[in-house]
Amino acid sequence: MSKTNPGNFFEDYYLGQRLVHATPRTVTVGDRALYGALYPSRFALQSSDEFARACGLPASPLDDLAAFHVVFGKTVPDISLNAVANLGYAEGRFVRLVYPGDTLATTSEVIGMRENSSGKTGVVWVRSTGVNQHGQTVIEYCRWAMVRKRDAGSKAPEPVVPELAGAVAATDLVIPEGLDFSNYDKVLAGSPDYWDDYQPGEKIDHVDGCMLEEAEHMMATRLWQNTARVHFDPAARGGEPRLIYGGHIISMARALSFNGLGNAQLIAGINGGTHAAPCFAGDTVYAWSEVLDKAITSVPSVGALRLRLVAVKNAPAGEMILRGEDGKYAPGVVLDFDYWALLPRR
Amino acid sequence: MSKTNPGNFFEDYYLGQRLVHATPRTVTVGDRALYGALYPSRFALQSSDEFARACGLPASPLDDLAAFHVVFGKTVPDISLNAVANLGYAEGRFVRLVYPGDTLATTSEVIGMRENSSGKTGVVWVRSTGVNQHGQTVIEYCRWAMVRKRDAGSKAPEPVVPELAGAVAATDLVIPEGLDFSNYDKVLAGSPDYWDDYQPGEKIDHVDGCMLEEAEHMMATRLWQNTARVHFDPAARGGEPRLIYGGHIISMARALSFNGLGNAQLIAGINGGTHAAPCFAGDTVYAWSEVLDKAITSVPSVGALRLRLVAVKNAPAGEMILRGEDGKYAPGVVLDFDYWALLPRR
């Protein structure tokens, strides 16, 4: 019998199944340096231990998305190997900051299943949980993917579609222990705009752009131990160019958003996300944001903004149009990412 | 007189000569992160401090091959600068694990010399030893290279060809202090197969592949302070593409071998190695392994597998054929690497 991982097929999942994913990983300042080399990130909280301490934290945490990618990467061998498409994210919460030296591991629970009418694929919903070496949850999120069946003739399971929130309620956001923006230094942070200065409906063109390189997206994707073949081996795509891991685009767009959202220091929740089109080396990524909502939090100095982060490719953001009149994503849109960020209040 | 390093020519070596190589180097978690970004490695022992502690180690060690490359890199300015070809390796032993914070240095002893019949080159055999900051040996190995003579007319030395073992005896393998696989977690490790499950003669196609990039092989090679010009400067190759450091291919193939050998946590010995053909950016590397031998060790929970790791390029491993009927390496084979790995026993 083959000793290589065949991945799971639709028939291998069952409701309530608990998957313990492989390869726990200790994150370090080496990961922080690489994250800073791969993405033009300048958020002060993740850049400076001193700045983080002035905000009530013990030290500068790992970038939230770096932690997310590590947690996500572990699910790939069990969830994504026979997936046709990653369909969506919901109910993502960043429960605890991750610091250099922490060891992350991930488990998932199957919370929904529905065979597609074709009989060849099905949709699997999982809730994944990343924990640190103390067993404390650091990140949790749901995602659903379309997965191949091993055998088109196998019997369909009872369909169960979970009810997932359209957005994480502001009251469910976790403010990291100790975080306090009372003595926030906006000059060192590099942006004069506080939570108070952003209004729902406001759009921001982040101006800057970055061309994508093969070496960079592969290094990033390996760093998260996401080893899906399509990112590394053109033969896995019939000779077509390697597909860039969607998370690489999320991180790139989030880093570009510093220019206009420089005080959006932390990600507290992921409400949803769609990879609207694939990206390849040679594409140039730009980003724009729309303020969707705003909320106070349990900490008076900390406010939450619900933001839509949109990445576009090969032409600047321009009019910042998400969808055409037909309701489809406008040309060039590659990412539609809906998240909660934490900012200082005046 | 020139202040740049002219390298050693065949005439500069003598039997019993001891070479103290330059540039001791402190390895850190930064090297660990870069190793993980450059190679798709997922061996749990090198990924997680917690997993390593559960196996009796104080923390997660540096990848064995990262340590090997650091030790090897130091020999390049003294051994390889005027080398025509790296001919072979033997009697490699990993004597002590390397941890972030350790400082490595390398010395070599000339153990054999033989002028070639052309009178223009000779073969030099050296035994190189990497030590840590406590003077403890971490890695030792022999290699031999064909080196240019400065002057074809210079007198040939008495030929001395050392007798090198065809393979490190299993009884000579060093099991790292404290290593104990009694409580091994195969789920977190990502592979259900123990030492007991592999049999001599068994072949494993590791399935995954990775295209090579200029930026990646140069970053790797510089990281090991291996500054042979052919890897960086096309002019050093008459305008031909930069030659990829052979160690980059060893590391890539070893990382790819996780898929099928996920519990082969540590390298304990190098029996031999041949770079059968050169690699260049744009090549896609695949790997397959053959189990050559197996042995118990001094620690009951730890078994040793002797493995042949074969890297091929630009076509999947397919039939896993090493040599054609003419005895030559089959087309596409770029690496034939014979080593001992340590795995948990049931």
Next chain:
Amino acid sequence: MSKTNPGNFFEDYYLGQRLVHATPRTVTVGDRALYGALYPSRFALQSSDEFARACGLPASPLDDLAAFHVVFGKTVPDISLNAVANLGYAEGRFVRLVYPGDTLATTSEVIGMRENSSGKTGVVWVRSTGVNQHGQTVIEYCRWAMVRKRDAGSKAPEPVVPELAGAVAATDLVIPEGLDFSNYDKVLAGSPDYWDDYQPGEKIDHVDGCMLEEAEHMMATRLWQNTARVHFDPAARGGEPRLIYGGHIISMARALSFNGLGNAQLIAGINGGTHAAPCFAGDTVYAWSEVLDKAITSVPSVGALRLRLVAVKNAPAGEMILRGEDGKYAPGVVLDFDYWALLPRR
């Protein structure tokens, strides 16, 4: 009003103005590893904690140029965004070594201003100071740049051109606390040549070369949080290739200079620097040096060499000619960098 950074125009500066730059940054062993992966650096003091301790330091410091790039990068959003050209450097001093764990921040003072006759641009002189988390100066230097005016009609300020030293006086160089080369190990350092062996007028061809890659220069430039668009987005250059950050060339040339100046362990001062021509991915960089001056220092075992480091591209250094008969830089010259290095004395 836009929330993105419009940068400063000539009219926004005034004499005596103090700019507090954003994004303090904690440097780590992750940065050290990346520096070693991006540049072929082999200076033993930055490579080995043990070697550094044998030279009287508490540990291996971050490469001087890595520290310089971090300090410099912070000034980019405030100084360079509307700059037409970076005109020069002077009076650079490395006042204190930077160690992993230090947090760097930068302030600048405007020390000169002069509108150009066109009325469209002006020259701004600033003195920038990098400090660590204890408020201690680590690096200080002057630079001047040509900056766009917002409005050609705005009134010119009183011209003030600062008097800057042609070179840092040897007596003003700061020898790092504790540095002592009395027990210097030249074998481990990899070079037999001491301060005593170099003479003014001497030229050294560093032989080695390295081809530049997009992924590498972008990773380096992001690592220093220098986010000038021209380095990342071809559209910011009208579709022309991305411009490589000049500091990438300084670091590459300095690392190449190891071959011939292997004991030039530390940079103590920057006397001047000119980026004579731009570099792009695909260019191959070589380097040569000329000894301009030499001086003893306050520490008997430490000598200072004033060096001109010249980087050339796409052809080896050859005759090492800096300028043609017309006084212009010779074809291929891309960098003319005048600095003080510290070496061991016999």
